[in-house]
Amino acid sequence: MSSPCIKEVSEACFRRCCPTPMLGLPEKQSPEQTLSPARYDFIAATAFSLQPNAQFTNHESLPDLDRSDSSLKKAYPNYMETNQAEKIRDQEYYQLNLSNHVCLDYIGHGLFSYSQQLHSNAPFFNIIYKSVNLYTQLTHGGPEHQFETVIKERIFRFMNISSDDYSLVFTANQSSAFKVLADNYPFHTYKNLLAVYDHDSEAVDTMIDSCRKRSGRVDSAVFSWPNMRIQSKRLRKLVVNKSKKKKKKRGLFVFPLQSKVTGMRYSYLWMSLAQENGWHVCLDANALGAKDMETLGLSLFQPDFLLCSFYKIFGENPSGFGCLFVKKSRSSVLKNSVTSTGLVNIVQASSRPLFLQQSGSIGRNKEKGVAMAASSSLISSPSSNHEAFEIQEVKECSEEKKELSFSEVLRRDRFFDTAEASSSGISSDIEFRGLDHADSLGLVLISSRVRYLVNWLVNALGSLKHPHSEEGVPLVRIYGPKVRVDRGPVVAFNVFDWKGAKVEPTLVQKLADRHNISLSNAALRHVCFVDKSSEEREILIEVKSIENDSDGQNSPSTKKKEKPQVAIPVIMVTLGFLTNFEDVYRLWAFVSRFLDADFVEKERWRYMALNQTTVEV
Template identity: 50%
Template sequence: MRKLQSPNLKELSQGCLQGCCKSSSFTVSQPQNKVSKPRTSAACRRDFAATTTSYIFPNTQFANHESLPSLQESFNEFSKAYPQYSETSVVDQIRAQEYYHLSFSHHTCLDYIGIGLFSYSQLEKYDSSTHQIASSSSRLPTPSPPRILDTPFFGVSYKIGNLKTQLLHGGQGSPLESAIKKRIMDFLNISENDYCMVFTANKTSAFKLLAESYPFQSNRKLLTVYDYKSEAVEAMINSSEKKGAQVMSAEFSWPRLRIHSGNLRKMIERKRKKKKKKRGLFVFPPHSRTTGARYPYLWMSIAQENGWHVLLDACALGPKDMDSFGLSLYRPDFLVCSFYKVFGESPSGFGCLFVKKSTVSVLEASTSSGMVNLVPSKNLLQLIDESSGTDTELDPAPKYKLQEEELAMSSQPGKPAEEEIFETQKAETTLKGSETPETSEPRKPADLVELGNAKSKGNGSIEIECRGLDQVDSLGLIVISNRARCLINWLVSALMKLQLPNTEGIPLIRIYGPKIKFDRGPALAFNVFDWKGEKVDPVLVQKLADRSNISLGYGLLHHIWFADKYQEEKDKVLEKGASETKGKSGHKRKEKIEPGVTVVTAALGFLANFEDTYRLWAFVAQFLDADFVEKERWRYTALNQKTIEV
């Protein structure tokens, strides 16, 4: 076994990796007398996997966490395997300049995936006590330990209404909403001539809202393609079943969790009694947010050809994936996406439900909740004072009028909640600290009012500076994809090098779904196993990671299909039974668990760097020590903290 310098997570937090942005000296020599033939796409993919295997600690297994190579040595190996990573150094510059709080907090944020609207430097443009506008928006703030800032750029107020009526006659909304809507549609390359849009509280609200308006009484089927349990999908299923829908789900073949193509095609192509009648709703994510498995877009075409309405779950798309999606080719009937505010902060925000204009007429008139208005924080405080006392469901018609002088006093972004992971947070989280004190700062002329994130024009419209979206646009699809591809495949390879000692080659972890693969997504599902071969509770792994300032997710893989040769393994893999939870009244109750596999999840955003992946690897390697969990439990008790529940 290899004996190298021991990595120390505390030492890692003392400074950033030296040389992260330098080009690698690694080159592949070509014979001078031969003309290289053009490589096919398949050859590029094979070469990528072979290179990863050859250069990431070749012929090496690590059975002791103290034998791991240092961060710098690991980065050197990484650079040899992926010399193209150096071409993405502009991301490191953006992270250092616009998201410097990540370095000060030493936080490795791997527990959610999505797209942020604003940068942290935008959030810091105002003084936290006076909320005065910074004297120069272009000057980089002097780095300092991040403060806890509660005041948001904007908040949301819930409204109850008719989705169909809102789509047909809702209008543009307030200047703030119109500006954000335009920026998002430009970002997603969606034309207002083809689609109309409403804001929702989150992804779950969008799915539920659509289910309550979709005509499941006549188009009776709901077919979903998810290898993990999703709160949004569950909400849609519950609403559709109340309307008499027949719910079906794609299955995923063990052990690689690919779509069981034969079964899915049968469900899609099942004969209709009337060919002109639509079958129902086909819900399709381009890839799994949990395992990173990517699915062929062709499934949408097959569904459309067989009379299905198609809902594209664009929340699973990468930051620039819509550039290569081919919206004009597939043209889904519905599209859902979500945005959070600032990466590394509480990731609240909102969801967006797009409906193709030619499909709006299909929807039923149904009064539903879930739609929201975007409200500047000063107006949000006004709404609270005028409301009947509830924070989550405010008046359907917000009692405010957006004025330019009010916009000038709007404050910065606050503490939000990305749907799915932070679903329990409600709108009231955006209300904290939203009061804006009066300031004697002279106001600017009405034709241009700077907000840090918005500028007002003389015609009453405003432009929103969404620096998070601007950064993604400037980077482009190739840079973002290449960076994520290098990092996620290195992480997979490094984790697979961890082997429990004295156990005849039993790996420490098991990865579910794709492993080293050119076109896998930047998400990972895995479990840790102890020396007895028993799975360590994913919730415990998540809690211990949090102790090391590493945020991980938790999920349930389901709809797994086992071929005959894996039937014996099925009983060992699938978890059945019930869990004990506490209800609202405090009484314990049994809750049934759907058969599946509980897993730890990690997701790499476009700002992830090599140090983030290394920190996760070094943390997981500590489970090679058979006493690691007991040591951590003792340390919790010694520090007079609450003992971890196993």
């Protein structure tokens, strides 16, 4: 998995304050005790991106967009070098501007662009479900359409992974990728599953269920509140093999490199430590941004398994597929695999039956519907909780399909490909402009751009204080890293009123949607409270209440074993390389409206006046 741009990236890390891949050793993962001059300069620049020590107690006192944009560029002179991303957005994703809708609720890799969808005959795809043995598929392959081969080659290049080292199979979605791996992993031999997630994950839950059904043991990393750093001593204790006689077979270590909810980044060295102690490492790359696979660490610590997902179009109703990469030297671990139902083949789409589809008519038919939707509002965009990317393709095709073998389907498909391409003039070339755009910008530009925007947003949200308060009660509480060079492009936060009561995240999300801003929500888990602030005491009371409610007829031993895990709801904002400054400014301006104690009630009456109906907000 060696990267062709390691030297470029390594130099840029020091020159542009990019996060260093080795930051935070597992043994001593702790807050920065000392800051390098470059990091100190970045934090200082972020403070000046608004006003020095600025506090805003009224939404009308915020500087306007132009003034704020000017301040950002003065604080981050290199931000202007990322204007290429603005040009791509204007030319290829212009619906983001025309719709006047801010999308901050998605994460992942889009294969195609809006422009490509609306104005070309670019081929899109559908999926065919298949029931095959995973190990056989990995070692011997199977019937594969040329279209699928091209996609595989493109994804290998984009993910910076060598096909000489890894095998790739496609799954129906992200959750299916987790389930396929878990169902085929030998938990009867390697009995442990150790996951590093600070939030609820439907995909990980499927893996946990599969492990427990085979009497496996499930453990999790624990995170300190509210910065959400890994409690390294506890995790190290779980990872390290204490057996000195022989190398103990541990199990599966599932590791995301960064939280897709809080943006907290973790050290690559956790993977190395796990491998040294007999674990098989599964890297969850779904939270990684575009080109993040080209960082230095991944060329040094090659995981045994890797999971990621792709979708068709940013903003389209989620439809895509998941990817499961297996290191060829580790394929034998799955030799006793079972028949997996989550695996799929990918074929080109057309107006023909689903199982015989090529590009052309479906793309042209979709164009009208998509254009109409885009003219009124932005198409519903994929949730940043990428597990929601469940394929909505028709799972059961015609009776004719059921009677055909898969090889027969592909044989007929190839015939139609040739005939239709010759009659319609459709090019056999496949463009993946979504991936091409990320490649053209590169890791350094994308990471720099997103870093400037996310840290400006964190600083801006922290500047909002409730009025008439001597202590300056903050409107927003952020969970995870604050202003830091090495933070992910995600912000988890909650809004609190002037009395200190939390505004429900679902309510904030709903009101944001009325202001044409798409946010998402999540639930933090595996949290350990160190300092008991008022908010933490409220959460602990909630946990105690759950424990009391679950007492019933449970014995003390059962209650201890089944101790409930509280979920802490939060609002989640995700930035990508298509995000621009106006997007984050509009979010800041919206959140500032909660400084008005009557904002929620005003919105309720405003909605009633416009819609002539009462709807619970």
